Amino acid sequence: MLHYKKIAIVLSLIAFMVVGMAATKPLDEKPKRNLKVLPKDISHEDLDKVMGGFKAALGVKCNFCHVASKDSSSHHLDFASDEKPEKDIARHMMRMTAKINKKYFSFNKDDKGNTIPAVSCITCHRGDPHPEVK
Numbered sequence: 001m002l003h004y005k006k007i008a009i010v011l012s013l014i015a016f017m018v019v020g021m022a023a024t025k026p027l028d029e030k031p032k033r034n035l036k037v038l039p040k041d042i043s044h045e046d047l048d049k050v051m052g053g054f055k056a057a058l059g060v061k062c063n064f065c066h067v068a069s070k071d072s073s074s075h076h077l078d079f080a081s082d083e084k085p086e087k088d089i090a091r092h093m094m095r096m097t098a099k100i101n102k103k104y105f106s107f108n109k110d111d112k113g114n115t116i117p118a119v120s121c122i123t124c125h126r127g128d129p130h131p132e133v134k
Contacts, residue, residue, distance in 0.1 A: 032080035037094045054090065057121035058129045065090055093121065 038050065055061060065087040066077040097119050105118040124131050
């Protein structure tokens, strides 16, 4: 009888461990990306630099363009979501400035031959998320 109790306890512990491991999120899971204008293979560090430039140029925080995660237990942003229209506006503005730089400032190159953008977010925004139109 004691032998069956030991087996039952060991099996119960194994079952709890399996359920616990299945319920946890893998640590090596990469965050989802939804890049439509920026290069798909951009490094995490370069992506952070670009987003930091947006924050500085517009005087905003990440939640200006990114929505909160639908997971109520998480206080993180859902960077892949396109729910906020500001994110699509940012994409449009990125395409617009790239087109302006290519058409009017393509001569402006660094020592590696890469075009140095003369027009960027800060050109018009100057720390204001909604610059005045004149």
